[in-house]
Amino acid sequence: MSRPFTVLLVEDEPADAELFQDLLAEVAADIRVEHAENGQAALDLLQRPGAQRPDLIVLDLNMPVMNGHDFLSQAKAVADLRAIPVMVLSTSDHPDDIHRAYDAHAGGYVVKPGSYQEYTQVLDTVQAYWRGLVRLPRLEDLAR
Template sequence: MTTTGEAPRARPAALRVLLVEDDPADVALVRAALDAHHLDVELEHAPDGVEAMAFLRREGPHAEAARPDLILLDLNMPRMNGRAVLAAVKADAQLKAIPVVMLTTSAMDTDVLTSYSTHANAYVTKPLALDDYERVIAEILQFYGRVAELPPPPAAP
């Protein structure tokens, strides 16, 4: 029981993650990390920001898409980059509570500061070594899947 007398919310069976990544090799690395660490994750993939926003807004072929519990967002992508996606997500009342982890090769101070200023929940630079990459992905997903209390979906309008 919580201090307010309410029972804690039950966690869904699997963590729903939207991976927004244009590099097929990085997508494969994330999938390998899920397999290697036996993580209970439902992974959806969007190859760019335009597709990610269509998924999140349930537009077109994504009309039945489940709301993700977490967004892993690359910074540099064609059509709509991660900065623009982050700004759009955090400006949308229906989406802004979804945690967003920037997952990128950039370690530039300006990218880190801009991401946090636009309300990213975390900024992670992709490790170069395969084992480190898998470990970092596993740690992110274990934190959001097992440790962090995730926000409930917004009430229907």
């Protein structure tokens, strides 16, 4: 039996985290979502001994304690975390944020949609892409 596809959502706003989880459940109920409230909490979770690696990290940029840019730079500097794809999901459409995210090896950048329907469509597309279309390294192969 294979394990469920797992997403680590790094988002400081409880309402945004809840909306993400609710809408993702509508389009892909079998995806498991873990939540961290900021970049430091996410790094701590990922580096905990015996921690199961998520298949995808969905990252907000504007957070207290450690923002998304700093998380991305630090996570991609750790060999054990480098292969985990990170998709930025932010309200920012600023070119500097987009360039900075890709320079730090983000796998994608999506601007948070403005409506419920658009958000549902985005999450459906995101899950189909990351879970079905692309080939990700198997987590057991990353330990080598």
